[in-house]
Amino acid sequence: MGPIQSKTTPPYESMADRIVRVMEDLGDLEAYYKVNTSPTRYRRIQAFFEEEIASLKDVPFDDLDQEGKVDYILLRNYLRYQLNGLIRDAEQEAKVLPYxxxxxxxxxxxxxxxxxxxxxxxxxxxxxxxxxxxxxxxxxxxxxxxxxxxxxxxxxxxxxxxxxxxxxxxxxxxxxxxxxxxxxxxxxxxxxxxxxxxxxxxxxxxxxxxxGIAPDDTDTIIGEPLGRARILEALQSEMIPYTPEQLIEIGHKEYAWCEAEMVAAASSLGFQNWRDALEHVKQQYVEPGKQPQLVRDQIKEATTYVQKHSLVTVPPLCAETIRTYMMSPSAQKINPFFLGGPEIIVSYPTSTMPHSQKLMSMRGNNLHFSRATVFHEMIPGHHLHMHYMARHRPYRQHFTTPFCIEGWAFYWEVVLYDADSWHKTPENKIGMLFWRMHRCARIIFSLKYHLGAMSAQECIELLVDWVGHERATAEGEVRRSIMGDYGPLYQAGYMLGGLQLWALRKELVGNNGEGEGKMGEKAFHDAFLRSNQMPVELFRALVKGEVLEREGESSWEFYEGLE
Structure with a gap:
C-alpha cells in the first residue's frame, strides 16, 4: 500500500520545484538546439512552452499558499511571454531567410x-x-x-x-x-x-x-524597434495596467517636477538657468587615478547611512566583499557611467582616450553624479539586492524584471532625495536630479523608439537637450538602450518600478509608520529583498495578503493624476 496523500503532501510538484525543473529543462533544450534561427529549435521549444502552459491547468491553484500562488503567476506569465516572443522571433527570421x-x-x-x-x-x-x-x-x-x-x-x-x-x-x-x-x-x-x-x-x-556602415564600425547606433504589440505583451507580463502613451505621460509629468526642483537648487547657488548650475557641477571632478578612492568612500557613506537609520538589513558579508574594477575604454562606449551589482565597475578616462573624450568622461562622472550613482549601484541598491536574491528564494531570479531590480535601485534615489537626514548640498541635489531627469527621459525615448516615433539620433538629442548629458555619454546611453539586447520596457522600468515601490511604501508604511498596515520601513524593505524578483503589483498582493486569482489581471493604478 502506497503512502496516504493529504493536503500537506500533495501529489504534485511544489511551485518552487516546478519552476526549478522548468528552467533547467528549458536551459537543456536551448543548449542542445543551439542555432537560434533553426526551425527545428523553434518547433521544439514552442512545443515545450505549450506543454508547460497546458499542464499548469492541472495545478490546484486554490490549494496553494500565498507564496505558491505568486510562484504560479510568475511562471505562467513567464511562459506566455516567452512563447509569444519565440513566435514573433520566428516571424522576423522568416523575413531574413529569403534575403x-x-x-x-x-x-x-x-x-x-x-x-x-x-x-x-x-x-x-x-x-x-x-x-x-x-x-x-x-x-x-x-x-x-x-x-x-x-x-x-x-x-x-x-x-x-x-x-x-x-x-x-x-x-x-x-x-x-x-x-x-x-x-x-x-x-x-x-x-x-x-x-x-x-x-x-x-x-x-x-x-x-x-x-551603410563600415565593417569595423562599433560607434554607429543601429537597433530594431520592437513595435507596439511587443510593448503591450511586455506590459501584460510585467503587470502594468497602463498603455505606452500613459507611461510616456508619466515621464513628462515627472520631468516637469524634476525641472522645478532643479531650478530651485540652481537658484540657491546663484544661477538663473539650471543648465548653468549643471555645468558648474560637472566641473567638480577628481584628478585621473583618484576615482576608485572617491567611489570607495561614497560606498561607505551610503552603507553607513542606511545602517545608522535602520532603513534596511545589510548583512556584514555583503558590505565586506565589494569588489572594484575599472571599465575598459571600449566598454565605456556602451556604459559611460559606472556599473554595479556583485562588484563596482568604475568608468573614468584612460590615458589612451582623445583629450575631448577624457574631459567628457570626467565631467560625466563628477563628484555629485557619482555620489548619486553609488547608492543606486551598491548599497542599498543593486549590490544589496543581488546579495539577497542569491540567498532567498533564488529560483525567482529567473523572473528578473526591470520594474523590480532597477525599480528598487531607483526607489532609493527617491527615498534619499526625500530624506532630510541624507545630507545634500545644492550641488548634491543637482547630481541626484540629473539622474532623475535621465530616468524620465528614458521612459519617453525608449518607448517612443520602440513605437517607431523617435529615431536613435532623436533619442540622443533628447538626452542632451532635456537632461544636459555630454554628447558622448548620451550616445553611450542610447547605444546601450538600443543595442544592449534589452526588452522594450527595460529603460522605462527604472523610474516606473521605483514609483511603484514609492507608492506602495506610502500605502504600507506612510509617514512615521502611519500607513494602513503600520508596517515599519525596515520591515518593508527587508520583505521586498527576501521576496526576490517579481512585478511590484505581485509583491503588493503578497505582503498585503490580497486574494490572488488563477487568471487575474493587473489592476493596481499606482500613479495619480493621469488623464
Whole structure:
C-alpha cells in the first residue's frame, strides 16, 4: 500500500520545484538546439512552452499558499511571454531567410545540428555541400552589391546577426572533428576556412551596402524597434495596467517636477538657468587615478547611512566583499557611467582616450553624479539586492524584471532625495536630479523608439537637450538602450518600478509608520529583498495578503493624476 496523500503532501510538484525543473529543462533544450534561427529549435521549444502552459491547468491553484500562488503567476506569465516572443522571433527570421537566399543557411544549420546529434559524418559529402554553400553565399553577396537584393535595414541587421551566429557555431563544429577524424580533416580542411571567409565577406557587404556602415564600425547606433504589440505583451507580463502613451505621460509629468526642483537648487547657488548650475557641477571632478578612492568612500557613506537609520538589513558579508574594477575604454562606449551589482565597475578616462573624450568622461562622472550613482549601484541598491536574491528564494531570479531590480535601485534615489537626514548640498541635489531627469527621459525615448516615433539620433538629442548629458555619454546611453539586447520596457522600468515601490511604501508604511498596515520601513524593505524578483503589483498582493486569482489581471493604478 502506497503512502496516504493529504493536503500537506500533495501529489504534485511544489511551485518552487516546478519552476526549478522548468528552467533547467528549458536551459537543456536551448543548449542542445543551439542555432537560434533553426526551425527545428523553434518547433521544439514552442512545443515545450505549450506543454508547460497546458499542464499548469492541472495545478490546484486554490490549494496553494500565498507564496505558491505568486510562484504560479510568475511562471505562467513567464511562459506566455516567452512563447509569444519565440513566435514573433520566428516571424522576423522568416523575413531574413529569403534575403539570404535560403539554401546555404538551411544547409549550414543542418550540418551544425547533425554534429550536435553526433550523427555519422561523411567528410567528402560535407565538403561538396560546403563548396555549394560558398557558391550560394557569393551569389547573394553579388546580388546585394549589384542592388538586386534590397531590404529594410532592420532585416539587414538581423541577417548579419544570423550569419555571425552561423560562423560561431561552425567554428565549434569544425573543432569537434578536426584531427580527431582523419578523413573529416582531409576533406574539410580546405573548404571550411573558405566558407568562414565567405560568410564574413557577406556580413561586411551587408553592413556596407544595406546598412551603410563600415565593417569595423562599433560607434554607429543601429537597433530594431520592437513595435507596439511587443510593448503591450511586455506590459501584460510585467503587470502594468497602463498603455505606452500613459507611461510616456508619466515621464513628462515627472520631468516637469524634476525641472522645478532643479531650478530651485540652481537658484540657491546663484544661477538663473539650471543648465548653468549643471555645468558648474560637472566641473567638480577628481584628478585621473583618484576615482576608485572617491567611489570607495561614497560606498561607505551610503552603507553607513542606511545602517545608522535602520532603513534596511545589510548583512556584514555583503558590505565586506565589494569588489572594484575599472571599465575598459571600449566598454565605456556602451556604459559611460559606472556599473554595479556583485562588484563596482568604475568608468573614468584612460590615458589612451582623445583629450575631448577624457574631459567628457570626467565631467560625466563628477563628484555629485557619482555620489548619486553609488547608492543606486551598491548599497542599498543593486549590490544589496543581488546579495539577497542569491540567498532567498533564488529560483525567482529567473523572473528578473526591470520594474523590480532597477525599480528598487531607483526607489532609493527617491527615498534619499526625500530624506532630510541624507545630507545634500545644492550641488548634491543637482547630481541626484540629473539622474532623475535621465530616468524620465528614458521612459519617453525608449518607448517612443520602440513605437517607431523617435529615431536613435532623436533619442540622443533628447538626452542632451532635456537632461544636459555630454554628447558622448548620451550616445553611450542610447547605444546601450538600443543595442544592449534589452526588452522594450527595460529603460522605462527604472523610474516606473521605483514609483511603484514609492507608492506602495506610502500605502504600507506612510509617514512615521502611519500607513494602513503600520508596517515599519525596515520591515518593508527587508520583505521586498527576501521576496526576490517579481512585478511590484505581485509583491503588493503578497505582503498585503490580497486574494490572488488563477487568471487575474493587473489592476493596481499606482500613479495619480493621469488623464
Amino acid at each position: 539570404l537566399g535560403g539554401y546555404f543557411t538551411v544547409r549550414l544549420t543542418r550540418i551544425i545540428e547533425s554534429r550536435q546529434a553526433v550523427d555519422d559524418v561523411d567528410g567528402k559529402q560535407i565538403a561538396s555541400w560546403l563548396v555549394e554553400c560558398m557558391e550560394h553565399i557569393e551569389s547573394v553577396r553579388k546580388g546585394i552589391v549589384d542592388g538586386k537584393e534590397k531590404v529594410d535595414p532592420v532585416i539587414a541587421l538581423r541577417a548579419t546577426k544570423t550569419l555571425a551566429e552561423l560562423k560561431e557555431h561552425l567554428v565549434e563544429w569544425y573543432s569537434f572533428y578536426k584531427d580527431y577524424d582523419p578523413l573529416f580533416t582531409y576533406w574539410i580542411s580546405d573548404p571550411y576556412p573558405k566558407v568562414d571567409k565567405a560568410l564574413q565577406n557577406l556580413i561586411d557587404t551587408i553592413k556596407q551596402v544595406a546598412i
